[in-house]
Amino acid sequence: MALVTAPKQDRSRATRQRLLQAAVACLAERGWAGSTVAVVAERAGVSRGAAQHHFPTREDLFTAAVEYVAEERSHALRSLAAKDRREVVAAIVDLYTGPLFRAALHLWVAASDEDQLRSRVTELEARVGRESHRIAVELLGADEAVPGVRETVQGLLDMARGLGLATLLTDDRPRRERVVNQWAALVDEALG
Amino acid sequence: MALVTAPKQDRSRATRQRLLQAAVACLAERGWAGSTVAVVAERAGVSRGAAQHHFPTREDLFTAAVEYVAEERSHALRSLAAKDRREVVAAIVDLYTGPLFRAALHLWVAASDEDQLRSRVTELEARVGRESHRIAVELLGADEAVPGVRETVQGLLDMARGLGLATLLTDDRPRRERVVNQWAALVDEALG
Numbered sequence: 001m002a003l004v005t006a007p008k009q010d011r012s013r014a015t016r017q018r019l020l021q022a023a024v025a026c027l028a029e030r031g032w033a034g035s036t037v038a039v040v041a042e043r044a045g046v047s048r049g050a051a052q053h054h055f056p057t058r059e060d061l062f063t064a065a066v067e068y069v070a071e072e073r074s075h076a077l078r079s080l081a082a083k084d085r086r087e088v089v090a091a092i093v094d095l096y097t098g099p100l101f102r103a104a105l106h107l108w109v110a111a112s113d114e115d116q117l118r119s120r121v122t123e124l125e126a127r128v129g130r131e132s133h134r135i136a137v138e139l140l141g142a143d144e145a146v147p148g149v150r151e152t153v154q155g156l157l158d159m160a161r162g163l164g165l166a167t168l169l170t171d172d173r174p175r176r177e178r179v180v181n182q183w184a185a186l187v188d189e190a191l192g
Numbered sequence: 193m194a195l196v197t198a199p200k201q202d203r204s205r206a207t208r209q210r211l212l213q214a215a216v217a218c219l220a221e222r223g224w225a226g227s228t229v230a231v232v233a234e235r236a237g238v239s240r241g242a243a244q245h246h247f248p249t250r251e252d253l254f255t256a257a258v259e260y261v262a263e264e265r266s267h268a269l270r271s272l273a274a275k276d277r278r279e280v281v282a283a284i285v286d287l288y289t290g291p292l293f294r295a296a297l298h299l300w301v302a303a304s305d306e307d308q309l310r311s312r313v314t315e316l317e318a319r320v321g322r323e324s325h326r327i328a329v330e331l332l333g334a335d336e337a338v339p340g341v342r343e344t345v346q347g348l349l350d351m352a353r354g355l356g357l358a359t360l361l362t363d364d365r366p367r368r369e370r371v372v373n374q375w376a377a378l379v380d381e382a383l384g
Contacts, residue, residue, distance in 0.1 A: 031305040113223040122361045151374035162354030182343035
């Protein structure tokens with residue numbers, strides 16, 4: 001029986017992942033208003049029935065999608081072989097640009113007006129935020145027992161989020177690189 | 193004739209301001225999808241015809257609204273009698289929380305998906321961003337001739353924007369205050 005079940009589970013898992021990736025891409029490109037389960041199912045090449053089997057509601061699909069992609073990015077960040085703190089800061093800032101951040105931003109803004117979505121996204125955001133903080137502390141080799149260090153790392157993550165917001169409308173890369181270089185130096189000094 | 197025209201102009205100006213303030217409040221509370229000229233006119237207690245006389249399109253109304261309120265806040269910030277850099281940093285961060293930032297955020301996200309709105313909001317955002325930077329440099333007494341100072345101030349504004357984004361879903365005040373205190377100290381040291 002196990003021999004029959006395993007490939008079936010693999011297929012189901014692959015379908016789920018295709019849906020999640022399509023959902024994030026859809027949210028980043030078309031926003032919440034343009035993102036429905038039907039649109040995502042078509043993009044993923046999955047029947048609408050199969051999509052609804054995995055995710056009964058639109059809220060299920062999009063919160064799961066943002067969480068899934070955030071976890072994938074966290075794993076990638078954790079395995080980063082950064083040579084120095086400047087590279088770590090640049091990698092953290094990169095987390096907040098690109099399609100994942102764009103999708104999350106659309107989800108946050110939609111959630112701010114929709115009660116049903118709001119509590120789920122708030123909880124998701126708190127979890128993703130704690131995880132990003134933990135990874136940043138680890139990669140920066142920061143000692144949170146030292147007063148101010150925790151807030152230094154938090155401010156850095158806030159800055160990364162603000163830089164991500166600035167790229168929503170325009171390609172901000174050259175300016176962003178200069179800010180990252182300067183603030184990496186400030187963080188390096190503050191962390192000792 | 194002038195005696196007749198002046199009160200008329202005053203009334204027209206007052207109507208315009210009521211519309212602009214109602215537009216920002218509406219955008220902050222209901223998002224782009226829930227914000228139409230008709231909804232704003234009703235909220236402002238102005239006839240729809242009068243609203244359309246002032247602002248022929250929805251894009252006209254909402255970009256003008258965000259610009260108007262941003263200018264009001266800039267004036268308020270310029271006249272700030274801050275005792276030290278910590279107070280300046282706190283006041284700058286305050287610019288990015290509250291209804292104006294919330295309204296602007298809704299406008300940015302809507303603009304990222306709508307071509308017609310996008311170019312106008314991008315231009316508006318560049319203008320508001322330059323103005324905020326100028327005010328921050330002035331209030332902080334920062335010397336931009338010194339290498340790194342420009343990027344320190346830019347990063348501070350990015351951090352303020354990221355802190356604003358964090359308040360979209362939850363009341364983040366206690367954490368924000370700790371981050372502001374720590375980063376005000378770091379910025380103070382960096383600016384000399």
